[in-house]
Amino acid sequence: MALEAEITRRDLLRAGAVGTLALGAGSLLGSDAARAASSSLLASTPKRGGTLRVGIAGGSPTDDFDMAHINGPSATVRGQVFYETVTYLDGNFRLHNDFLAQEVQPNATGDRWTVRLKPGVEFHNGKTLTADDFLFSIRRLLDPKSGATAAGQLLGIDLKRTRKRDKRTVEFVLKRPFSVFDYLLSDIVYVVPVGYDPKRPVSTGPWKFKSFQPARRTVLERFPNYHGTLAYADELVLTELPDDTARVNALVSGQVDAINQVPYARVAQLKRQSGLRVAVSPTGGFNPITMRVDVAPFNDVRVRQAIRLVMNRKQAIATALYGQGTPAADTYGRFDPSFNARLTREQDIEQAKSLLKRAGKEGLKLELVTSPIAAGIVEASQVLAENAKAAGINITVRKVDPGTYFSQYGKWPFGIDFWVGLPYLVIASIKDGPGASVVNVTHFNDPQFNSLFNQASRQLNQQERTQIVHEMQKIQYERGGDIIWSFQNGVDAYSTKLGGIQPIDKTAWGLGRAQLNKLYFR
Amino acid sequence: MTPTAEPTLAPEMPLQSPGSVSSGRRSQKSATALWMLRRLLLSLLVLFGVSVLVFVATQALPGDPAVQILGHGAQPEQLAALREQLGLDRPLLSQYGHWLGNVLTGSLGESLTSPQSVGSLLLDRALASLALVLSSAAIAIPLGIVLGSFGAIRRDRPFDYASQGVLLVLTALPEFVIGLALLILFGTTVFQVLPAVALIPSGGSAFMHPRELALPVITLVLAVLPYLTRLQRAVMIDVLESDYIQMARLKGLPERLVVRRHALRNSAVPVVQGSALTLIYLTGGIVAVEYLFAYPGLGSALTTAVAGRDLPVVQAIVLLLASVYVVINLVADFLTVLLVPRLRTQRA
Numbered sequence: 001m002a003l004e005a006e007i008t009r010r011d012l013l014r015a016g017a018v019g020t021l022a023l024g025a026g027s028l029l030g031s032d033a034a035r036a037a038s039s040s041l042l043a044s045t046p047k048r049g050g051t052l053r054v055g056i057a058g059g060s061p062t063d064d065f066d067m068a069h070i071n072g073p074s075a076t077v078r079g080q081v082f083y084e085t086v087t088y089l090d091g092n093f094r095l096h097n098d099f100l101a102q103e104v105q106p107n108a109t110g111d112r113w114t115v116r117l118k119p120g121v122e123f124h125n126g127k128t129l130t131a132d133d134f135l136f137s138i139r140r141l142l143d144p145k146s147g148a149t150a151a152g153q154l155l156g157i158d159l160k161r162t163r164k165r166d167k168r169t170v171e172f173v174l175k176r177p178f179s180v181f182d183y184l185l186s187d188i189v190y191v192v193p194v195g196y197d198p199k200r201p202v203s204t205g206p207w208k209f210k211s212f213q214p215a216r217r218t219v220l221e222r223f224p225n226y227h228g229t230l231a232y233a234d235e236l237v238l239t240e241l242p243d244d245t246a247r248v249n250a251l252v253s254g255q256v257d258a259i260n261q262v263p264y265a266r267v268a269q270l271k272r273q274s275g276l277r278v279a280v281s282p283t284g285g286f287n288p289i290t291m292r293v294d295v296a297p298f299n300d301v302r303v304r305q306a307i308r309l310v311m312n313r314k315q316a317i318a319t320a321l322y323g324q325g326t327p328a329a330d331t332y333g334r335f336d337p338s339f340n341a342r343l344t345r346e347q348d349i350e351q352a353k354s355l356l357k358r359a360g361k362e363g364l365k366l367e368l369v370t371s372p373i374a375a376g377i378v379e380a381s382q383v384l385a386e387n388a389k390a391a392g393i394n395i396t397v398r399k400v401d402p403g404t405y406f407s408q409y410g411k412w413p414f415g416i417d418f419w420v421g422l423p424y425l426v427i428a429s430i431k432d433g434p435g436a437s438v439v440n441v442t443h444f445n446d447p448q449f450n451s452l453f454n455q456a457s458r459q460l461n462q463q464e465r466t467q468i469v470h471e472m473q474k475i476q477y478e479r480g481g482d483i484i485w486s487f488q489n490g491v492d493a494y495s496t497k498l499g500g501i502q503p504i505d506k507t508a509w510g511l512g513r514a515q516l517n518k519l520y521f522r
Numbered sequence: 523m524t525p526t527a528e529p530t531l532a533p534e535m536p537l538q539s540p541g542s543v544s545s546g547r548r549s550q551k552s553a554t555a556l557w558m559l560r561r562l563l564l565s566l567l568v569l570f571g572v573s574v575l576v577f578v579a580t581q582a583l584p585g586d587p588a589v590q591i592l593g594h595g596a597q598p599e600q601l602a603a604l605r606e607q608l609g610l611d612r613p614l615l616s617q618y619g620h621w622l623g624n625v626l627t628g629s630l631g632e633s634l635t636s637p638q639s640v641g642s643l644l645l646d647r648a649l650a651s652l653a654l655v656l657s658s659a660a661i662a663i664p665l666g667i668v669l670g671s672f673g674a675i676r677r678d679r680p681f682d683y684a685s686q687g688v689l690l691v692l693t694a695l696p697e698f699v700i701g702l703a704l705l706i707l708f709g710t711t712v713f714q715v716l717p718a719v720a721l722i723p724s725g726g727s728a729f730m731h732p733r734e735l736a737l738p739v740i741t742l743v744l745a746v747l748p749y750l751t752r753l754q755r756a757v758m759i760d761v762l763e764s765d766y767i768q769m770a771r772l773k774g775l776p777e778r779l780v781v782r783r784h785a786l787r788n789s790a791v792p793v794v795q796g797s798a799l800t801l802i803y804l805t806g807g808i809v810a811v812e813y814l815f816a817y818p819g820l821g822s823a824l825t826t827a828v829a830g831r832d833l834p835v836v837q838a839i840v841l842l843l844a845s846v847y848v849v850i851n852l853v854a855d856f857l858t859v860l861l862v863p864r865l866r867t868q869r870a
């Protein structure tokens with residue numbers, strides 16, 4: 001299945017790069033893809049028309065449609081569906097430097113990046129995409145007043161020295177080298193035209209804005225001048241259904257055609273249901289249990305390693321994720337080409353006990369603060385507490401609501417976190433590398449790790465970089481503050497009336513990287 | 523769940539001033555008016571108290587609205603900028619004054635980040651909730667009166683036993699459970715005849731979507747019906763055993779006439795109070811039911827606003843619901859006074 005999805009994607013993207021805009025070409029492409037794939041699910045000819053209804057998790061009455069505000073699961077989906085980035089990381093974890101960009105080139109030291117935009121990409125308001133628009137978008141994201149979610153990851157940009165070189169070219173100057181800046185640009189760095197008004201949003205995306213009601217629904221329609229695959233459906237309705245049960249019910253009773261974030265407990269049952277197709281994808285997303293390495297008792301690496309060793313990861317995956325996960329070994333970056341998959345960690349109570357004994361921390365009493373901020377994390381916390389008893393560690397699990405949890409985010413000595421599967425160095429740059437601040441909840445600040453991070457940031461050669469990253473992952477494995485116990489699956493569900501489904505999305509963003517323009521009614 | 527408080531069978535009595543003993547009709551009328559005015563002012567005082575409570579309670583909620591809006595990865599300078607923009611950095615008393623000033627001038631303030639004002643954000647949802655409450659009440663109240671009266675007339679007969687049994691079971695079930703059972707039965711698993719989720723687009727009236735309304739309304743009707751029916755039955759039994767009914771029967775009036783003209787009318791007062799309680803209960807009960815069916819009303823807005831720490835929205839909804847309570851109580855008391863001649867003329 002992974003292979004088939006890949007072929008479809010590659011074909012469609014190649015065509016997108018050639019710049020096929022005509023309506024007919026879009027469907028021709030689809031049938032090409034269908035010939036290439038043998039799966040019966042892809043064997044139907046894509047048709048235009050219809051209203052595609054998708055139920056999505058999350059949603060708050062305070063949400064808006066601003067390209068800068070990508071806080072929470074529903075804003076994430078809306079952003080991906082509507083806005084576009086210059087580079088694009090696909091569901092198979094391949095980066096496309098030719099999405100809105102024509103090419104993205106670093107200098108030899110990795111601290112200057114030249115982004116040349118594609119010609120003739122049109123915004124919904126008829127304006128053609130230029131370097132000014134791209135720069136405007138970056139400046140808007142970095143303006144503290146716009147409250148942009150992406151601000152933290154863009155702090156490395158030297159805005160004063162970054163300028164446009166010509167009508168379609170922007171030269172970024174970075175405060176320090178960053179060898180995966182092109183990956184960074186693919187993550188919620190959305191491009192809007194100069195003079196962008198968040199109340200009347202426009203983008204270069206496949207869907208034009210029609211209406212938006214916070215915590216209720218978003219209505220979009222096909223943008224006929226889209227630079228990629230024209231949307232098959234005439235109209236797209238995203239309905240926000242924060243309650244897991246309601247979301248599943250809406251799909252089962254045929255009120256929506258697809259949903260994201262299927263609760264793990266319902267996967268087995270929905271798979272048996274006729275008329276539905278459950279898309280389960282392995283991802284690099286992870287929901288760690290976090291220990292602050294700067295406060296007692298976690299400032300003792302033996303304590304951290306002992307707690308990591310007591311957790312029965314397979315049991316946690318079976319109980320908390322209903323089997324929808326793969327054991328992890330306290331480091332991240334799965335599916336990144338530089339990920340070291342050879343690291344593993346099994347439960348070892350004896351070693352944990354001996355570590356605690358050597359640290360003089362026998363009979364440890366801890367409070368783990370947890371909150372339902374991600375599927376299964378509360379249950380996983382309880383599994384850890386249960387496992388820890390065997391090593392004489394007494395963990396009290398305190399469950400708080402997400403609002404309370406986030407108000408003290410980064411302060412809890414023993415807490416939790418959630419991450420989608422971004423590339424390794426992108427995560428490290430925000431999470432525990434030398435520049436990390438707000439989301440560095442483990443307060444990890446390791447000189448050797450930081451120095452390796454800087455080396456990797458300068459290293460533009462992928463293979464050389466992989467060597468360095470493996471060393472970084474080893475450090476996290478040996479003395480990091482995260483208990484990364486699993487990479488969880490992403491689960492979406494679709495009605496079998498739909499074709500063009502891309503079941504694999506390793507990034508954990510979901511809904512096949514929200515490529516809803518490629519879904520069609522059979 | 524059913525309302526636990528027993529309805530007050532007699533409303534607060536109009537106060538008699540010693541000088542009014544020998545007064546005539548006119549002063550009786552003005553005394554009633556005075557009493558009504560007093561109740562009205564008291565209600566306003568209650569609402570003011572509620573406004574203070576709501577404000578303090580929302581401030582006591584752990585959590586930071588700025589963090590909720592910007593996300594957990596927000597930079598400190600972004601948070602500072604937003605707090606300043608929202609006035610969250612000002613002293614509490616000044617924030618309260620600002621909010622109360624807004625409320626008194628009819629504006630519910632600005633939502634924290636939504637481009638819409640709280641008022642426009644809530645109007646649509648308030649109308650949707652109103653549709654839900656009114657439809658449920660319009661079915662439950664007459665049905666409860668009919669079932670209760672019938673049970674009283676056929677007391678200790680098979681119909682009475684059967685209806686009492688079923689209603690007792692319903693009383694024991696929380697509405698969330700009733701809703702889930704209906705959902706499984708009619709929405710998803712057994713029969714797929716009714717929409718499981720109330721996807722009602724905003725703008726139009728919820729009454730235009732009877733199919734979407736069906737399951738939430740049935741749930742709410744089943745949740746309040748036991749209380750209403752049992753109340754009506756008890757009152758009817760009391761009335762049917764009273765002397766004047768005996769008298770009417772002895773006079774040889776046909777039973778139908780006895781029930782219609784004498785029994786039903788005399789059972790009206792407790793039922794008005796009971797209906798008021800039912801409406802109040804429904805107003806609160808929508809929170810769970812709206813959440814269950816993803817019904818786009820005030821209840822679901824409240825749950826998401828609390829989770830998102832959108833304090834202006836929380837304050838506005840709670841104040842609105844409290845006002846509904848107060849107004850319904852007020853109307854019920856006024857109606858009772860008007861319905862009971864004794865309460866109007868007792869002063870003499």
